Amino acid sequence: MKKGNGFISEEYLDAMKYLWGKNKDISFDYKKYTEKYRNLSGLKGMEFFYDVIAERKLKTDKPVIGYFCNSVPEEIIMAAGAVPLRLCNQDIHCAEAGEEIIPGDICPVIKAICSGLQNDIKPDILVIPATCDGKVKLAEILSSAFDNIYFIDIPRNSDYTENIDLWEATYLKFYEYLKEKFKVKISRKELLNACKITNERTSIFRKIYKLRAEKTGIINAFDYFTITSASFLIPASDWTKHTEILYNQLLNREIKTNYRKNLLLAGSPIIFPNFKLLEITEEAGCYIAADILCSSYGHLFDPVKIDEETEKGIIRTLTLKYIAPSICPCFLGIDKLINAVIENVEKYGLDGVIYYNLRLCNVFELEIPVIRSVLKDKGIPFLALKTDFSREDTGQLKTRIEAFMEMLE
Amino acid sequence: MRNKISFTRRLVQIISFILLVYGGYIFKTRLHTETGKPLFPALEAPEGYMSTTQFKKGSILWPSGTNPVLENYPPSLVCRFNPKGGLFKACIFHFISENLTWQTPVKYLLPHLTLFILLCFLFGRMWCGWVCPIGSIGDFITSIRKKMNIPARRFPDGFKSGLRFSSYGIMGIGFFISGLIGVPNFARFQCYWFLPYCQICPARLICPLFGLIKPGWKDFETAVTSMFTILAWLVMGIFLAAFYFGRRIWCHLCPVGLINSFFNKGAGIELKKKAVWCNKCGLCADACPMGLKEMYEKDSDGIYNQNGCIMCLRCVEICPKDGCLSASFFGKKITESKLK
Amino acid sequence: MIKAGIDIGSVTTKCVIVNDGIISGKAITKTSVNTEMVADNVLQKAIKEAGIKEEEIQEVISTGYGRRQFKKANRFITEISAVAKGGYILNEKKRCLIVDVGGQDTKVVEVGDKGEVVDFLMNDKCAAGTGRFLEIMADVLETDMDGFSSLAMSSKNPVKINSTCSVFAESEVISLITSSTPREDIAAGLFNSIASRIATMIRQFRHTDRIFFCGGGAKIPALKSYLEKTISQDIIVLPEPQFVVAYGAAITE
Numbered sequence A: 001m002k003k004g005n006g007f008i009s010e011e012y013l014d015a016m017k018y019l020w021g022k023n024k025d026i027s028f029d030y031k032k033y034t035e036k037y038r039n040l041s042g043l044k045g046m047e048f049f050y051d052v053i054a055e056r057k058l059k060t061d062k063p064v065i066g067y068f069c070n071s072v073p074e075e076i077i078m079a080a081g082a083v084p085l086r087l088c089n090q091d092i093h094c095a096e097a098g099e100e101i102i103p104g105d106i107c108p109v110i111k112a113i114c115s116g117l118q119n120d121i122k123p124d125i126l127v128i129p130a131t132c133d134g135k136v137k138l139a140e141i142l143s144s145a146f147d148n149i150y151f152i153d154i155p156r157n158s159d160y161t162e163n164i165d166l167w168e169a170t171y172l173k174f175y176e177y178l179k180e181k182f183k184v185k186i187s188r189k190e191l192l193n194a195c196k197i198t199n200e201r202t203s204i205f206r207k208i209y210k211l212r213a214e215k216t217g218i219i220n221a222f223d224y225f226t227i228t229s230a231s232f233l234i235p236a237s238d239w240t241k242h243t244e245i246l247y248n249q250l251l252n253r254e255i256k257t258n259y260r261k262n263l264l265l266a267g268s269p270i271i272f273p274n275f276k277l278l279e280i281t282e283e284a285g286c287y288i289a290a291d292i293l294c295s296s297y298g299h300l301f302d303p304v305k306i307d308e309e310t311e312k313g314i315i316r317t318l319t320l321k322y323i324a325p326s327i328c329p330c331f332l333g334i335d336k337l338i339n340a341v342i343e344n345v346e347k348y349g350l351d352g353v354i355y356y357n358l359r360l361c362n363v364f365e366l367e368i369p370v371i372r373s374v375l376k377d378k379g380i381p382f383l384a385l386k387t388d389f390s391r392e393d394t395g396q397l398k399t400r401i402e403a404f405m406e407m408l409e
Numbered sequence B: 001m002r003n004k005i006s007f008t009r010r011l012v013q014i015i016s017f018i019l020l021v022y023g024g025y026i027f028k029t030r031l032h033t034e035t036g037k038p039l040f041p042a043l044e045a046p047e048g049y050m051s052t053t054q055f056k057k058g059s060i061l062w063p064s065g066t067n068p069v070l071e072n073y074p075p076s077l078v079c080r081f082n083p084k085g086g087l088f089k090a091c092i093f094h095f096i097s098e099n100l101t102w103q104t105p106v107k108y109l110l111p112h113l114t115l116f117i118l119l120c121f122l123f124g125r126m127w128c129g130w131v132c133p134i135g136s137i138g139d140f141i142t143s144i145r146k147k148m149n150i151p152a153r154r155f156p157d158g159f160k161s162g163l164r165f166s167s168y169g170i171m172g173i174g175f176f177i178s179g180l181i182g183v184p185n186f187a188r189f190q191c192y193w194f195l196p197y198c199q200i201c202p203a204r205l206i207c208p209l210f211g212l213i214k215p216g217w218k219d220f221e222t223a224v225t226s227m228f229t230i231l232a233w234l235v236m237g238i239f240l241a242a243f244y245f246g247r248r249i250w251c252h253l254c255p256v257g258l259i260n261s262f263f264n265k266g267a268g269i270e271l272k273k274k275a276v277w278c279n280k281c282g283l284c285a286d287a288c289p290m291g292l293k294e295m296y297e298k299d300s301d302g303i304y305n306q307n308g309c310i311m312c313l314r315c316v317e318i319c320p321k322d323g324c325l326s327a328s329f330f331g332k333k334i335t336e337s338k339l340k
Numbered sequence C: 001m002i003k004a005g006i007d008i009g010s011v012t013t014k015c016v017i018v019n020d021g022i023i024s025g026k027a028i029t030k031t032s033v034n035t036e037m038v039a040d041n042v043l044q045k046a047i048k049e050a051g052i053k054e055e056e057i058q059e060v061i062s063t064g065y066g067r068r069q070f071k072k073a074n075r076f077i078t079e080i081s082a083v084a085k086g087g088y089i090l091n092e093k094k095r096c097l098i099v100d101v102g103g104q105d106t107k108v109v110e111v112g113d114k115g116e117v118v119d120f121l122m123n124d125k126c127a128a129g130t131g132r133f134l135e136i137m138a139d140v141l142e143t144d145m146d147g148f149s150s151l152a153m154s155s156k157n158p159v160k161i162n163s164t165c166s167v168f169a170e171s172e173v174i175s176l177i178t179s180s181t182p183r184e185d186i187a188a189g190l191f192n193s194i195a196s197r198i199a200t201m202i203r204q205f206r207h208t209d210r211i212f213f214c215g216g217g218a219k220i221p222a223l224k225s226y227l228e229k230t231i232s233q234d235i236i237v238l239p240e241p242q243f244v245v246a247y248g249a250a251i252t253e
Helices: A010-021 A030-041 A044-055 A074-079 A092-098 A108-114 A133-142 A160-182 A188-214 A221-233 A236-251 A276-283 A311-322 A334-348 A362-378 A394-408 B004-035 B092-102 B106-123 B126-130 B133-147 B157-180 B184-193 B196-200 B202-210 B223-245 B255-261 B283-287 B314-318 C035-050 C079-090 C131-140 C145-153 C166-178 C183-203 C221-231 C241-250
Strands: A064-067 A083-086 A125-129 A149-152 A261-267 A286-291 A352-358 A382-387 B269-273 B325-329 B332-336 C002-008 C012-019 C022-030 C059-064 C096-101 C106-111 C117-122 C211-214
Touching (some): A044 A236, A083 A221, A149 A160, A286 A394, A334 A362, A352 A362, A394 C117, B133 B223, B157 B196, B202 B223, B283 B314, C002 C241, C022 C241, C059 C079, C079 C106, C079 C241, C211 C221
Parallel strands (some): A352 A382
Antiparallel strands (some): B269 B325, C002 C012, C096 C106
16 A cells, blocks of 8 residues: 555644554553453463463564454465464553544544554554455555555455455455565465464364353353453464463363353454453353354454365465455345354353444444344344443443343343 | 365275276176176167177277176266276166167166166265266366366356256257167168267267277268267367366266256255354355355255255365254265364 | 332432332432432431331342442342333233333333343433433523423424434524524424434334333423324323332332
8 A cells, every 4th residue: 555645744644653652651551450350260371361461562573464353364474474463452542542633433443543553563564454444544544654554455245156256366466465575485385384373273262162152151251352362462373372271271170150141242342451341241240151253253263174275275265264254244244143143042052142332333333223133033132232442331331231131030 | 084075085986986997807707707698687789779789899889898797877977988897887878878779668777767766866966976987087187286276267157057058958969869860760870870979978088098998089980970079079178178177067067967966856865054053154155166156145944955066065074164064864964064 | 028129310319118019108319429328318218108117128129320339228130120020010010111211311121921021222321312311401491391391292393403412402402592493392392302212212122012101201291292292102101100110129029
């Protein structure tokens, strides 16, 4: 993408640079926050993940490629010899600071990203997919702070039959771009290797996912979402290694639980500092037995299953991991979301569904009436919550979730 | 094992290839020559009619094999051009064409037809994907392409239904000519028009190759045989290109597969989908060697035995959702999709 | 068995004392900063009215926003369950929809055949569509609630108020006043806008044949009549609408 200097005023650039310069001061004291959750479970295997979150540093000498959303193929980045780093940010302080450069009535995730990245590492390349409108404009805004921004233009219809060739072309373009940028030759072997690494991650994630759903109280929501948030920040192989250790500890864990109901969490992503909703659900005695959020399920659940081990074949299959099964509301295809909800509820015998809608993210909100009516037909209790990172509506949310729990009992 | 189903399928393909193509060498001496005649008596050509054994050596229709051990007709082919391939004589298209010309009474055909229908009823078009030696050769060509890092060419749905339509045409013309030359008035055409489809079938050029005998590759004796030879080479070209670029696109054209496909719906082997568990990733449609999309498109539980389906079970194997797709045999689950 | 139900709402705190399912005493007062003290006061008032001693009360159940602040309470339940229980008993134990317009929020609760909550909706954290909105607007029109209500009832030609946000609606109302629109029409327009907001919530439910109305908002005749007009259906106001939640809490088993 072209650098935006030509049309962005000096004043705006200065504001941007100022914000990005001081981003360390505006963000949370992560250490303090991790302590709060760390002590709740006292799981030994969790230490590593809380440390990752608290430090937020990527120890690597390889080039780092930052990206947002779930539609950027990590495997291609890894095959190119770089480290993928997902930069989605849900820090309330960042969101408030972001209002200095963009209007307040914007999705808080976009605002938070605008005001600087959580990590101390500045990525070599920033990859922004055209998932939602906010991300599209974000690419333009961030171009004043970044030299290398790559914009992936994804068609919004996630129907395989209609758009598979377009996706393939889009990913191929990205693949060629990375090859040229890093002046590397990527062979099939490297792509296959990268796929193997992410597939291993997927298989251990599925194990944890299944265990969590089948044994009430085996892992609390804070721990679980810390693991998934940590997967953004560390290389996939490290994550797999430590999750496996954790999984083995969980298998031998004695559960004493005072959870009252098992619920499915759907809707907007939940990433580390934004654990407000989880605090409320845990307090109300509701166990998040399964979730289909893009920050955990969407990010880690789908594998790359390669049909043809040709270069193009692998890249084509990658689109079938990242775009086709995506339950992001930005895409056309609500049936996938509904399938996922019903599947999880039926498979694990869950009691109800909580749909978490990040305020000002309209696409999520637009889905609510459809899901509500479908689930009503199926007789599955459903609660939609609209909130953002701020804590002023904690009381209201509490009432709703507690009333929902009373309704289930 | 990473790809359990694919591995099993390869194994079955190799074993059946050896059995079908070289089975004669293995079993002939023991079963055929000792008794002096086949285990099950073959249909003999009626007096005065063109038979499979009446051709000169080197002629286009000279059958390269001897009398088979088991004269039966499993739905897939073992063709008349199969050298010493005496274990089965199997191609249903050959069987029907031949007997249309001979005007054999139905009661003689009944045992063979019953066997064919029974096998079809059990396995549907599974023969195409698991047994057919021509398909096995095609799969081998496809694997060469994969090694060469050349992506598969994908064809639009219209093209595929066009091929199926052509397949009906080939079947119709083939049976019509065979029937026509059986009528006494047209009997003089038998000499050159006998088994018209077999004369252009790619198996005519391929099968003798594996027996290291001289096939009828350049039979330009008369205008008609020249035409058939040229057509055969043309079809051969299409065949190779189809398998090289388009995975199993050829199988949409094959009339033997077409006849088998009539039995796909209601066959003992069933592909099932649990619609709610589907995440619509499209892998099943993408990996399908026949390029079928129904499994992806439809949103209902049930049986997905499509007409084109060759029951290779690749979709079941590649589906990343545990238990979403499954294959069962008369309601008993054989295999289901798994992550690994 | 004597039980007390205390509903600590955002505007008023209500208390009902129930003796074997029959109301023997009730009291209401404004909620202030010290929630616990207010709740205690209102409990004492109700005890006085019932003519019993505090020791005789076997269980105190608190509900509403301040429910967790009241330390005397033996149990807490949410106002949604409480309103469902109260409404269900008050309407002869039949399936119904209960609309509760309170000070800070509006709730619509679907109650099933057995008195269970089938589904519920609450308005968002903003004040539009709540009693608070009406109070602010009454202030802007320089009248009290009764006057506001009767103003609205007398209108023939309600204006259209576009804003649903109370802050923006206020400025819209002021601009309407300066353009010398009759106060009646403005008041009617405001009631229309709030009624349509509640009506959209009601429309999301499937069984809407029996609708009951409670909470502080049910005491405003204009709100009831405009809501009836908007959803073109009769609404029944429960007796003592403000006490339904506290009553429901008191009869919780």
